[in-house]
Amino acid sequence: MSTSVQMNSDGERRYGGVGRCKCSFWFAVAHDILGVFIMMVGLFGGLAVHDLFIYAGGIIIFLSLIWWVFWYSGNIDVPPEDLEDDVGKTKARLGHVMRSVSQKLSSGIRNSFRRKSRPSNADAPLFTIFDSSMASSAREHSRETLSI
Secondary structure (H helix, E strand, O other): OOOOEEEOOOOOEEEOOOOOOHHHHHHHHHHHHHHHHHHHHHHHOOOOOHHHHHHHHHHHHHHHHHHHHHHHHHOOOOOHHHHOOOOHHHHHHHHHHHHHHHHHHHHHHHHHOOOOOOOOOOEEEEEEOOOOOOOOOOOOOEEEEEEO
16 A cells, blocks of 8 residues: 655645555554454353453553554644754753753762761770670669770
């Protein structure tokens, strides 16, 4: 099935038949036919699991909407003058802002993983609680410092 292309007097292309997206069109039609067939088997087949077939057919028909949307959006014609980039000046500024935000964010994340250096002569307190057999009768806690 070929698509005929015709040119109008105003220079616009006209596609005959199913349009430019034949593959999406035929996938949508095939899903619709398959969904209706499975649904009819559920309705008139006299099977014990007829409700499964009815629901499955409805789901397949619903999923065919994806192909119909692809076909429709693929056939939208946009004039070339509407496709021109008329916001080129703002793109450079936006790109610069996004690049600087990205650099600040990545450097902040990178710096958060770096080890902070500790002074070598710092004494870190180490609290030790002795258990009841070793502790005095007054249940004193001893405090020791550990130098690193």
